[in-house]
Amino acid sequence: MALSRLSSSSRRLDLLTSPLAAALARRPISTDTTPITVETSVPFSAHKCEGPSRSVETTPQELISFFRDMALMRRMEIAADSLYKAKLIRGFCHLYDGQEAVAVGMEAAITKKDCIITAYRDHCIFLERGGTLLEVFAELMGRRAGCSKGKGGSMHFYKKDSGFYGGHGIVGAQVPLGCGLAFAQKYSKDENVTFTLYGDGAANQGQLFEALNISCLLELPAILVCENNHYGMGTAEWRAAKSPAYYKRGDYAPGLKVDGMDAFAVKQACKFAKEHALKNGPIILEMDTYRYHGHSMSDPGSTYRTRDEISGVRQERDPIERIRKLILGLDLATEKELKDMEKEVRKEVDEAIAQAKESPNPDPSELFTNVYAKGYGVEAFGADRKEVRAALP
Numbered sequence: 198m199a200l201s202r203l204s205s206s207s208r209r210l211d212l213l214t215s216p217l218a219a220a221l222a223r224r225p226i227s228t229d230t231t232p233i234t235v236e237t238s239v240p241f242s243a244h245k246c247e248g249p250s251r252s253v254e255t256t257p258q259e260l261i262s263f264f265r266d267m268a269l270m271r272r273m274e275i276a277a278d279s280l281y282k283a284k285l286i287r288g289f290c291h292l293y294d295g296q297e298a299v300a301v302g303m304e305a306a307i308t309k310k311d312c313i314i315t316a317y318r319d320h321c322i323f324l325e326r327g328g329t330l331l332e333v334f335a336e337l338m339g340r341r342a343g344c345s346k347g348k349g350g351s352m353h354f355y356k357k358d359s360g361f362y363g364g365h366g367i368v369g370a371q372v373p374l375g376c377g378l379a380f381a382q383k384y385s386k387d388e389n390v391t392f393t394l395y396g397d398g399a400a401n402q403g404q405l406f407e408a409l410n411i412s413c414l415l416e417l418p419a420i421l422v423c424e425n426n427h428y429g430m431g432t433a434e435w436r437a438a439k440s441p442a443y444y445k446r447g448d449y450a451p452g453l454k455v456d457g458m459d460a461f462a463v464k465q466a467c468k469f470a471k472e473h474a475l476k477n478g479p480i481i482l483e484m485d486t487y488r489y490h491g492h493s494m495s496d497p498g499s500t501y502r503t504r505d506e507i508s509g510v511r512q513e514r515d516p517i518e519r520i521r522k523l524i525l526g527l528d529l530a531t532e533k534e535l536k537d538m539e540k541e542v543r544k545e546v547d548e549a550i551a552q553a554k555e556s557p558n559p560d561p562s563e564l565f566t567n568v569y570a571k572g573y574g575v576e577a578f579g580a581d582r583k584e585v586r587a588a589l590p
Contacts, residue, residue: 229257235523237462244444246451246480249469253461257529259305263460264520264535267297269542270321271517273330274490276546277320277337277351281494285554286337289366290351292490293321295458298516299424299484300325302463303392307471310387312360314375315394317352318424318488319364322394326361328354330549331556340556347559348567360389369395369402372421376408379419379479390418390474392467398429400443409479413450416478420470421447423483424457430492431501444483451477457484458514487514 233255241248274294280286293300296318303313304325315322320333328344336343337351345355355363362378365371375393382389399405400423412419423443427434434441444452451473455466466482473480487510491498498507511518524530530538 229529231256233257233260233527235461237465238456238459238519239462241462241466242444242454244447244452244481245449246453246473248453249465251465253465255461257527260520260524260527260529263301263305264517264524265538265542266301266325267460267517267520268539269330269545270294270297270300270324272539272542272546273320273324273333276334276550278490278494280334280337280550286351286494287339288350288352289317290337290494291318291492292494293318293488295489295510295515296424296426296484296486297321298460298519299394299422299457299463299486302460303422303467305460305464306467307390307392309359310389311471312362312375312378312382312389312391313394314362314371314378314391315364316368316371316396316399317364317366318396319354320351323354323356323361323364326356326359328356328359328361330546331552334550334553335556338553338556339558340553341559342553342556346563346567347556348563369399369405371395372399372402372405373408375421376412376417376419379412379417379474380415383415383417388475390420390471392420392422394422394424396429397423397425397427397434397441397443398432398437400425400446401438409447409450409481412479413447418471418474419479420467420474421450421479421481423481424486425483426486426488428488428492428501431496433501442483444481447479447481450479450481452481452483454483454485457486458510458516458519460516460520 235253235255237251237253240251271294274292277286277290277292281290300321309327313322313326323344324333331342332344336345336347336349336354339347339350341347345353349355352364352366355361362374372393372395375391379391382391395405409421425434425443429437440446444454453466453470456462463484470480470482489507489511521535524535525532
């Protein structure tokens with residue numbers, strides 16, 4: 198199915214033909230909260246649990262926000278590509294374009310009190326957690342206005358006040374950290390959960406299974422999310438995993454396979470997973486998604502897959518185009534209105550880049566900050582323990 202469809206069941210509204218469609222078109226699309234029922238693109242596949250319903254509740258307001266948020270993410274990542282090629286971004290840079298539905302669908306199902314921790318493909322997750330474009334581009338360019346003060350770069354975005362515990366550069370290392378966050382949540386009895394994201398390339402890491410084991414023993418509110426974009430760096434999943442059914446890989450832990458290119462399927466799965474984790478402990482979500490760029494900017498992404506494969510996914514499963522078709526089909530906005538929205542997004546991105554370029558580089562003294570816990574200084578001595586080489590605050 199090419200997009201999230203309206204249900205054909207007699208128990209659901211057919212909004213394309215009902216009088217409600219005309220009413221919706223007359224209301225301000227940015228604030229309209231009239232209920233709409235859509236159906237996920239494909240059924241969920243469940244392991245050791247009963248999967249959620251394919252019928253998902255939404256509103257015109259949410260549909261428009263999904264479109265705009267994903268368009269903003271897409272434009273941001275395309276701009277990051279250009280900045281990298283212009284050598285304004287140095288080091289590593291892993292882009293998320295194609296996978297936007299995971300970020301927006303997950304955020305729609307949870308609150309900022311729920312935690313998210315992910316790997317190094319982290320720009321869009323940070324943005325959806327409430328980060329700004331300026332913080333994104335400044336961090337990418339190593340400037341002081343960045344979310345990590347210009348010291349983290351592409352791989353280490355962070356926003357603790359919104360429950361975002363960063364991008365992590367060591368493959369799979371964020372999984373035990375995410376389970377630790379879930380332990381803290383259970384200990385404090387705050388009824389929140391942690392979503393720990395990792396790629397299919399990290400799905401064979403030993404620490405993942407160790408963390409899952411203790412999380413299940415302690416029944417922690419931990420949700421492990423495998424963003425399966427089908428390539429771990431340049432290695433296809435079928436070459437790296439004997440069993441690429443990642444939602445079943447937890448064995449004793451329940452799992453759910455989700456169309457990660459369908460924002461509403463992601464929203465429904467994440468809502469289901471949160472309810473499950475709070476009552477029963479860990480669950481694994483496999484998001485069947487795709488990245489258009491290579492693994493990183495040093496990877497052209499075309500040596501281990503064909504251009505026809507990439508263009509085929511763009512034509513058949515692109516998450517933004519799915520939402521566009523649904524909005525147009527429901528007559529919630531015109532093609533021109535959506536194009537204008539994309540122009541506004543482009544302008545926002547361009548303005549944020551200009552601001553980021555004006556931000557200064559971190560002061561050299563910043564090399565010594567955020568290394569040790571505040572108030573615990575350190576002294577470095579020479580080999581004879583007599584000469585003090587450095588004393589840090």
